[in-house]
Amino acid sequence: xLMPPRGTLVLDVGSTNTKLVLFDGAGRLLAEHRxxxxxxxxxxxxxxxxxxxxxxxxKTLPDFDALAPVDVIVPCAxxxxxxxxxxxxxxxxxxxxxxxxxxAAIAAAYRDIAPPFSxxxxxxxxxxxxxxxxxxxxxxxxxxxxxxxxxxxxxGQYFAWRMSGRAVSGNTELGAQTQLVDVxxxxxxxxxxxxxxxxxxxxxARPYDTLGPLKPEFVSTPLTGRLEVKAGIxxxxxxxxxxxxxxxxxxxxxSTGTWIIIFDTKSGLAGLDxxxxxxxxxxxxxxxxxxxxxxxxxxxxxxEAGAPTGAGTVEALSLLIDRGTFALPSFSDSxxxxxxSGGRGRIVxxxxxxxxxxxxxxxxxxxxxxxxxxxxxxxxxxxVDGPFGENALFAATLAALRAPxxxxxxxxxxxxxxxxxxxxxxxxxxxxxxxxxxxxPVAPLAEPRLLAYREQWLAQxxxx
Numbered sequence: 001x002l003m004p005p006r007g008t009l010v011l012d013v014g015s016t017n018t019k020l021v022l023f024d025g026a027g028r029l030l031a032e033h034r035x036x037x038x039x040x041x042x043x044x045x046x047x048x049x050x051x052x053x054x055x056x057x058x059k060t061l062p063d064f065d066a067l068a069p070v071d072v073i074v075p076c077a078x079x080x081x082x083x084x085x086x087x088x089x090x091x092x093x094x095x096x097x098x099x100x101x102x103x104a105a106i107a108a109a110y111r112d113i114a115p116p117f118s119x120x121x122x123x124x125x126x127x128x129x130x131x132x133x134x135x136x137x138x139x140x141x142x143x144x145x146x147x148x149x150x151x152x153x154x155x156g157q158y159f160a161w162r163m164s165g166r167a168v169s170g171n172t173e174l175g176a177q178t179q180l181v182d183v184x185x186x187x188x189x190x191x192x193x194x195x196x197x198x199x200x201x202x203x204x205a206r207p208y209d210t211l212g213p214l215k216p217e218f219v220s221t222p223l224t225g226r227l228e229v230k231a232g233i234x235x236x237x238x239x240x241x242x243x244x245x246x247x248x249x250x251x252x253x254x255s256t257g258t259w260i261i262i263f264d265t266k267s268g269l270a271g272l273d274x275x276x277x278x279x280x281x282x283x284x285x286x287x288x289x290x291x292x293x294x295x296x297x298x299x300x301x302x303x304e305a306g307a308p309t310g311a312g313t314v315e316a317l318s319l320l321i322d323r324g325t326f327a328l329p330s331f332s333d334s335x336x337x338x339x340x341s342g343g344r345g346r347i348v349x350x351x352x353x354x355x356x357x358x359x360x361x362x363x364x365x366x367x368x369x370x371x372x373x374x375x376x377x378x379x380x381x382x383x384v385d386g387p388f389g390e391n392a393l394f395a396a397t398l399a400a401l402r403a404p405x406x407x408x409x410x411x412x413x414x415x416x417x418x419x420x421x422x423x424x425x426x427x428x429x430x431x432x433x434x435x436x437x438x439x440x441p442v443a444p445l446a447e448p449r450l451l452a453y454r455e456q457w458l459a460q461x462x463x464x
Contacts, residue, residue, distance in 0.1 A: 004025050005025055005071040005072045005226075005424040006024070006025050006068050006069045006225065007022055007023070007024060007025070007064065007067070007068030007069050007070045007071055007072075007225055008022070008023045008070075008071065008072045008073075008074060008421040008424040009021070009022050009023075009061075009064055009070045009072070009073045009074070010022075010023070010073075010074045010417040010420045010421050011057060011073065011074070011076065011163075012076045012077070012235065012416055012420065013037065013050075013053055013077040013078070013155065013156070013159060014037060014077070014257065014258065014416075015037060015078055015098070016036070016037060016257070016258050016297070017034050017037060018034065018036070018053045018056065019033070019034040019414075019417060020032065020033045020034075020056055020057060020060055020064070021417040021418075021421075022067060022068060023417075023418070023421040024068050027418065027421060027422070029414075030064075030067050030068055031063070031064060032414075033060045035056055037052075038051075038052050039097050039099065040094070040097075042100075044094065044142070045094070045096060045097075045100045045128075046097040046099055047095055047096055047100070048081055048094075048095040048096075048097050048155075050083075050095065050158065050159065054159070054163075054218070057163075057218055058218050058220055061219070061223065062221050065223040065224055065225050068225075069225035069226075070226075070227055071225045071226040071227070071424070072226070072228050072229075072230060073163060073214060073227060073228070074233070074420045074421060074423050074424060075156045075157070075159040075160045075163070075230070075231075075232035076232055076233055076234075076235050076238050076416060076420040077154075077155040077156035077159065077173075077232070077235060078098075078155065078234070078235050079131075079155070079156075079172070079173045079174075079177070079234045079235075080098035080128070080130075080155075080178075081095050081096060081097070081098060081154075081155035082095065082096070082131055082152055082153065082154060082155065083095050083153045083154075083155065083158035084149045084151075084152055084200075085149065085150060085152075086148045086150055087150045092145050092148045092149045093138055093142055093145050093146070093149075095155065095158070096128050096134050096137075096138070097128065098129045099127055099128070100127060100128040101128070102127075102128060102133060102137050103137075106133075106136065106140060106141065107133070109136070109140070110124065110133045110136050110137075111124065113136070113191060114133075114179060115189045117272075119182050119183070119189060119190060120178075120179045120180075120181060120189050120191075121183045121269060121280040122177035122178070122179060122274070122280065123274035123275070123277065123279070124179065125177070125277075126333035126334050127333055129177075129334075130177070130178065130179050131174075131178035131179065132178060132179035132180055132191055132192070133179075135152075135195075135197055139195070150200070151167050151200060151201075151202050152169075152197070152200045152201045152202065153167055153168075153201075153202055154170055154173035154174060155173070156170060156173055156232040156233065156234065157169055157170050157173065157202065157231060157232060159232070160211055160229055160230070160231055161202075161211075163215060163218060164211040164213070164215065164229035165212060165215055166211040166212050167202040167203075168203055168204065168205035168209070168231050169201045169202045169203065169204050169205065170204075170205065170207055170232060171204060171206070171207070171282050172207060172233050172234035172237040172282055172283065172284065173234045175234075175280070175281060175282025175286075175288070176234045176236070176237070176282070177280070177281070177291075179191060180192045181282070183280050184269075186286055188201075205231040206231065206284075207232060207233040207237075207423055208230060208423040208424075208427060209230065210228050210229070210230060211229045211231055212228075213226070213227050213228060214227035214228075214229055230423050230424065232423075233284070233420055233423060234281070235416045235420075236255045236259070236261045236263070236416070237281060237282075237283060237419075238415075238416045238419035238420040238422075239255040239385055239386070239415040239416045239419045240253055240255065240281070240283060240289070240419070241283075241284055241419040241420075241422055241423075242385075242418060242419040242422065242435060242437070243383065243437070244284070244432065245422055246435045246436065246437045247434070248437075250265050250266040250380040250381075251265055252264045252266075252373065252376075252380050252382045252383065253385060254369065254382065254383065254384045254385060254386075254388065255385055255386055255415070255416075256297070256384065256386035256387055256388035256389065257296075257297050257386050258295065258297040258298060259293055259294070259295055259297065260293060260294055260295075260296030260297070260365070260368075260372070260388065261281075261292075262293065262369070262372050262373060262376060263281065263290075263291055264289070264291070264292075264373075264376040264377070264378050265380070266377075266378075266380055267290035267376045267377045268290065271376075271377060272290060272376070273375060275339040275340075276336075276337045276338075276339060276372075277292060277293055277334060277335065277336045277372075277375075278291065278292045278375050278376055279291050279292070279293070284426075291376065292336075292337060292372040292373070292375045292376045293334075293336065293372065294332070294334060294335075294336025294337060294368055294372060295332040295334055295336070296365050296368065296369070298332050299330065299331040299332055299345070299361075299364070299365065299368070300361040300362070300364070301361075303327050303331060303345075303347070303357065303360055303361040303364055304358055304361045305357055306354075306357075307354035307357035307358045307361075308354060308358060309361070309387075309391060310358065310362075310391045311358040312355055312356070312357075312360075312361070312362045312363075312391075312393040313355050313359060313393070314393070314396075314445065314446075314447065316353070316355040316356045316358070316359035317362070317397070317445075317447065318447060319356060320349075320351065321449050321450070321453050323349055324349055324456075325348065325349030325350070325351060325356075325360060326349065326456070326457055326460055327345070327347050327360050327361070327363070327364035328341075328344075328345065328346050328347070328348060328457070328460055329341040329344070329345055329364075329368065329461055330368075331345030332345075336368055336371075336372060337368060337371035337372040337374070337375045338368070338371060338461055341461065348460065358393075359393060362391055362394040362397060363397055365388070366394050366398040366401055367401070367454060367457055369398055370398065370401040370402065373402065378402075378405070379405065380405070381406045381407075382398070382405055382406065382407045383407075383409075383410060384398070384407065384408070384409050384442070385410040385412070385415045386410075386413065386414070386415060386416070387413065389409040389410050389411075390413060395407060395409050395442045396442055396443060396444060396445040397445045397447075397450065398442075399442045399443065399445065400444035400447065400451075401450065401451075401454065403444055407442040408439040408440060408441055408442065409439065409441075410437065410438065410439060411438035411439070411440060412437075
C-alpha cells in the first residue's frame with residue numbers, strides 16, 4: 001500500500017521548456033517554475049545540456065517543500081534523446097539533440113540497416129529523431145568514444161539516475177518511435193540486438209518504480225519531504241495516462257505542444273502507414289497504442305510569423321477563404337500525414353494582419369490534424385489537450401472538419417506534468433487512481449465553405 005504523497009514534484013524536460021511543477025496530495029497544482037531548455041550548437045553536433053534543469057531543481061526545491069513536503073519526484077521528458085555513460089558515470093558523448101542533422105552518408109547507410117516498419121512500427125524520421133539512427137551515427141563517427149560506453153539511458157531516466165544514483169530504462173521512452181523495440185514481442189528490435197546495443201541499456205523499470213531517495217547533492221537545506229525519485233515517463237505518455245486513470249473507453253487524444261501526437265485507443269496496428277507518419281507509442285503497462293503526429297507547434301509558429309497564437313478570428317478566417325489564401329504543407333522537415341511534403345511549406349496569397357496570420361495557422365493545423373486523424377482511422381470522441389486547446393479557432397475548425405465526431409477541450413493546459421504526477425499514486429495496473437476530467441465540448445465553426453476549402457487545400461497540397 002502506497003503512502004499518499006503530501007507533495008509530488010514533476011521535472012518535465014521538454015524540447016522547448018523545462019518545468020518543475022508541484023502538486024499536492026489531491027493532484028492540485030500548487031506552483032511552477034520554468035526555464036528554456038538549453039540546446040548547444042556543437043561541436044561535435046547539436047546537443048542538449050542537462051545542467052540547467054538540475055540547477056533549477058537545487059534552487060527551487062526548498063521553496064516547493066515549504067508549500068508541501070516533497071515526498072515524490074517524477075522525471076518526465078521527450079523520447080528522442082539518449083545519455084551514453086562511461087564506466088565512471090560521465091557522459092561518454094554529449095546528449096544528441098533531435099534537431100541535429102546527420103551527415104548524408106550516415107543517413108544513407110542507416111537506411112540500409114533500419115528495421116522494417118512491420119517490426120518497429122515507426123518510420124525513420126528526419127533529423128536525429130530516431131534513436132536507432134542516433135546510435136548508429138555515434139557508433140560510426142565516434143568509435144573511440146562509443147567504445148567507452150557502458151550504460152545507455154533514455155533522456156528521462158538520465159535525470160532519474162542523476163537524482164537517485166540508480167540507472168534504469170523506461171518502457172514508454174524506448175517505445176516512443178525509436179526503432180529500438182520489436183513492438184509485437186515487447187523486446188529489443190532486431191537492429192538493437194544485431195549491433196549489441198541492447199546489452200548497453202540499463203535494466204528495465206516501470207515508470208512508477210521508486211529508484212531511491214534524492215541524492216544529498218541536490219538538497220541545499222533541510223527539507224521535510226521523503227524525496228523519493230520515480231523512474232519516470234515519456235511526456236506524451238504522461239498526458240495519455242490521465243485519460244486511462246479517468247476510465248475512459250475508446251477515445252482519440254491530441255497531446256499538443258511542439259508536437260501534436262495523436263493517440264487512438266480503437267485503431268489497431270495493421271493499418272498504420274509509415275509514409276503518413278503513423279507509429280506506435282508504448283503505454284505505462286507496455287501496451288502499444290496507435291499514433292500519428294506532426295510538429296504542430298513548430299509549424300504554427302512558422303505560419304504566424306510573430307503574430308500572437310490564438311489571435312485569429314472567425315472573420316479573419318472567412319477573409320482567408322474569400323481570397324483563396326492557403327498554407328500548404330509542411331513547415332518542418334517532417335511531412336506528418338502529408339507524404340513527401342517535409343520542408344516544402346509555402347503560403348499561397350498573403351495574410352494582411354496578425355489576426356489573419358493567426359487564423360491561417362489555426363486553419364492549417366486543423367487541416368493537418370484532420371489528415372492525421374484519418375491516418376489512424378479515428379472515429380471516437382476527440383480530446384484536445386495542451387496549448388492547442390486554448391486556441392478557440394483551431395478547436396472550432398477541427399470540430400467542423402470532423403463532424404459528426406465530438407471534439408472536447410481539456411481545461412487543463414499542462415496535462416503532461418499532471419499525468420506524470422499520477423505515478424506517485426500507482427503501484428500497478430490494478431490500483432490506478434481515480435481521476436475526474438474537466439472537458440468542454442467544442443461547437444463546430446459555422447463556416448459553410450470550410451469543407452470545400454479543405455478539398456481545394458488537399459488538391460494544392462498534393463501537387464508535386
